[in-house]
Amino acid sequence: RATRCAHTRVQHSDIDHFRQFLQPSSILSTLTDAAPADLEPFNNDWMGKYHGQATTVLKPRTTEEVAKIVSWCSQRRIPIVPQGGNTGLVGGSVPLRDELILSLANMNKVRSFDPVSGILVADAGCILQTLTDYVGPHNHIMPLDLGAKGSCHIGGNVATNAGGLRLLRYGSLHGSVLGLEVVLPDGQVLDQLTTLRKDNTGPRHFLPVHDTSPLERTLVFFKSLTIKPYSGYDLKQLFIGAEGTLGIITAVSILTPPSPQASNNVILALPHFDNVLPLYKTVKRDLSEILSAFEFIDRTAYNLAVKHGQGRALSDEEVEGAQCFVLVETSGGRRDHDEEKLNDLLEHLLSAEQPLITNGVLSQSPAQFSSLWALREGVTEAVSKEGKAYKYDISVPLSSFKIVVDKTREHLASKGLLHDKAVKHVLGYGHVGDGNLHLNIIADAYTQEIQDALEPFVYEIVASYRGSISAEHGIGAMKTHALPYSKNDVAIGLMKQIKQLLDPHGIMNPGKVLE
Ligand code: AKG
Known part of the structure; x- marks a missing residue:
């Protein structure tokens, strides 16, 4: 275990101390004049999955103010949860108990x-x-x-x-x-x-x-x-x-890189998931230096994005027979050159003897460009509108993306949990180029039964591929116990020593990353 020292709660005397150097508007505390509702957006994550009971949020304006707060909390052993936009998906930015929340929102220059x-x-x-x-x-x-x-x-x-x-x-x-x-x-x-x-x-x-x-x-x-x-x-x-x-x-x-002079995108409809890998190879070869994104959404993810009004729905004809979709983006230096390459690619794909795709929809205007992207970027929002989501952000070999989604669905069905009153959908989408799958399970509610069915099941699959249980969302509070599925004892031991060295009193975001 990482350090777990006895921690102190924020008291009135602490607020008095903070008042010496913080503006009144930088202090939000139910110990003084704030209503519990004022702290709700800070105590809860946006999925409604993680909930804290902080009494106090501080919003410093300068690094010096942050340093003074932290120095005081260090002496008083008051645990701190640093909070940015609170958009995370693993409960990393909300308190687990009544830690002090330090919001960076006022440091915005x-x-x-x-x-x-x-x-x-x-x-x-x-x-x-x-x-x-x-x-x-x-x-x-x-x-x-x-x-x-x-x-x-x-x-x-x-x-x-x-x-x-x-x-x-x-x-x-x-x-x-x-x-x-x-x-x-x-x-x-x-x-x-x-x-x-x-x-x-x-x-x-x-x-x-x-x-x-x-x-x-x-x-x-x-x-x-x-x-x-x-x-x-x-x-x-x-x-x-x-x-x-x-x-x-x-x-x-x-x-910050220079802006591309020309950007294009296209949605490709695929009859089978098996075509994703050969398609990726072909696209990389044909588009080479102008390829800037290769994003995958399965049919369920697409249907939900459309159902919840994210981006432009393709026509029935365009999606007929599609098992999944890939969004390809190009970013290059010359519009006519890039368009030529993209058109050649499409022609080549559609005229092949055994085409890898059934259809391709190329954006024709900046508005269409954005609305094709919205189909992919909007999946998270669509999922949150559909129900409560159990999210697994994993790195596994690209060839296994569909197997992981299918196995999870079958497993939930075998437990009798795949029906309208429990799990409604199991879907996969993500970043093919990075080997990063977002496995989402949508249910009516967060329940222990579903949680127990999913874990350690999902983590065991990931470990069987020597994958990562956290590709890009972090460990947060959600995955501290699952770290051993992706990191060995030596690595975890070293992480704990570093934590102990830098934070001997364990006041910084306790219970996150390490148990
Ligand atoms: C993405 O859409 O790329 C995300 O990182 C969000 C994934 C999720 O909501 O599970």
């Missing part, structure tokens, strides 16, 4: 942008879409894109190592994040907000506040592992995907 290098430095609480709009006029885009872009925060994206729809083209945040500013669990500020593309020196800036710094302790720790110290540990990588358990990300330096 762009600190700098260099239109030549494309390097953006922004507060952690900036909304992803706002940043996209900010860099857009400079002909840049954010290196990540996801369905929750209208409300998720860049700090939360980095803290969860979010993947999304552009990973195929621009890689993971471990590559595009150049620097971070992090408030450590004792209140010190680790300033690694570099805007350098290359930096092999390891830790550079450090603002010491107390005697023994976590950095010193980290170096001693690595020394104890007989790894050469000062050889350039890239400390920021520790915080990418740590889900706020090692510190609070307050600012992010990120490389």
